[in-house]
Amino acid sequence: MKNKSMSDNNEHAFHIQTKTVHDQNQTRDPYGAVVQPIYQNSLFTFDSWQAIEAAFNDKINNPIYTRGCNPTVALAEQKIADLAKGDISQEIKAKLFGSGMAAISAGMLHFLKAGDHVVTLNNIYGPSISFINDFLKPKMNVEVSFVSGINIDEFEQAIQPNTKLIYLESPSSAIFTLQNLSEITELAKRYGIKTMIDNTWATPLYQKPLELGIDLEMHSCSKYLGGHSDIVAGVLIGSQALIDAIHVCEYELLGAKMAPIEASLLIRSLRTLDLRMARHQDNALKVAEFLENHPKIAKVNYPGLKSFPQAKLATVQMTGCSGLLSFQLAADDLGQIKQFFNSLKLFQIGVSWGGHESLIYAPAIGYLKEQTPAQFAKMGLSLGDMRISVGLENVDDLIADLTKSLINII
Numbered sequence: 001m002k003n004k005s006m007s008d009n010n011e012h013a014f015h016i017q018t019k020t021v022h023d024q025n026q027t028r029d030p031y032g033a034v035v036q037p038i039y040q041n042s043l044f045t046f047d048s049w050q051a052i053e054a055a056f057n058d059k060i061n062n063p064i065y066t067r068g069c070n071p072t073v074a075l076a077e078q079k080i081a082d083l084a085k086g087d088i089s090q091e092i093k094a095k096l097f098g099s100g101m102a103a104i105s106a107g108m109l110h111f112l113k114a115g116d117h118v119v120t121l122n123n124i125y126g127p128s129i130s131f132i133n134d135f136l137k138p139k140m141n142v143e144v145s146f147v148s149g150i151n152i153d154e155f156e157q158a159i160q161p162n163t164k165l166i167y168l169e170s171p172s173s174a175i176f177t178l179q180n181l182s183e184i185t186e187l188a189k190r191y192g193i194k195t196m197i198d199n200t201w202a203t204p205l206y207q208k209p210l211e212l213g214i215d216l217e218m219h220s221c222s223k224y225l226g227g228h229s230d231i232v233a234g235v236l237i238g239s240q241a242l243i244d245a246i247h248v249c250e251y252e253l254l255g256a257k258m259a260p261i262e263a264s265l266l267i268r269s270l271r272t273l274d275l276r277m278a279r280h281q282d283n284a285l286k287v288a289e290f291l292e293n294h295p296k297i298a299k300v301n302y303p304g305l306k307s308f309p310q311a312k313l314a315t316v317q318m319t320g321c322s323g324l325l326s327f328q329l330a331a332d333d334l335g336q337i338k339q340f341f342n343s344l345k346l347f348q349i350g351v352s353w354g355g356h357e358s359l360i361y362a363p364a365i366g367y368l369k370e371q372t373p374a375q376f377a378k379m380g381l382s383l384g385d386m387r388i389s390v391g392l393e394n395v396d397d398l399i400a401d402l403t404k405s406l407i408n409i410i
């Protein structure tokens, strides 16, 4: 494509795979570089008083200083907004941050002020809970109610006159329970409450929360959007008015900007998102089915399985599943559990997920340092719980690795 508009004179609207492979509406590089050079500069200079003054008239969209706007970052943002837009007619924008947590904290701070109340889930990502409990509560006097997220009634019962935000994560961390997004957004709109979701697990390819009425969608781009375990980044996606308001306040003033070099790695990754997700999904389903039928496994949590308790809801609000799942070993002997964990060869031990490589992590390692066994159990977790990120390797090799290590569970 020679830098044409992505609708090709309105004759044919390109599919999302084409938009992520090509760079939309870019001016042709003087050397014809097929990949946009990285704008690795902190500031942009102008020919005159009039020119810089004109740029300030639209400083959200004009590169003046990289903490506000940078062309490499803006290109990555455009691609992510295209991915998330789906069938929505209104203008959608994305804003990239230096990490997923930077995006989460900026989003929550945008919606909440001192004295407000937020409703969220018991098992959202740990640092998101810590941001609410250890920052918003003590420093801003924000109140919080935690619900399991399974029933709509719980949300309605938790709503107070000062509730300003319902914060979701579907599927949720560790045990992957879903929330019914359409029901919740209908309820929230009735009460005039904003909704925000961590959509990292499903990716904007497989779940489009904005289409289901969610106000603000968030992703840790350190996971599937980056996909190669070489960047830490986060993104917020929403209506143009909402993202512009976040841009001038929480983005620029808290300053957790996205680095141009990381944005260029992200642009590279987005070109293969569709291909990678298809392989992650295929591999994860085969691994989940293998585990489900193994005598040493007590339970598998994967929304793609037919036996998943919310399998119907999964197919209603998602068009696919990613590669992160958890399972419970049929063992409570910590020695055996550690032997299983340590003898895996292809599943490397690590905390993140969503990259090309398969990983394993046991929630007990981190949580038991910070929480009592009773709090841990309340999250629906036990010592034998394992979380795996199924990567892009040949799935038979992954299953052989698991089979060999499961011999340690007697």
Ligand SMILES: Cc1ncc(COP(=O)(O)O)c(C=O)c1O
Pocket: 099, 100, 101, 102, 125, 173, 198, 200, 201, 219, 220, 221, 222, 232, 233, 234, 351, 352, 353
């Ligand atoms: C579900 C979820 N949300 C958010 C984050 C935070 O993202 P980041 O590590 O990019 O700050 C993570 C990181 O593991 C995560 O698992």
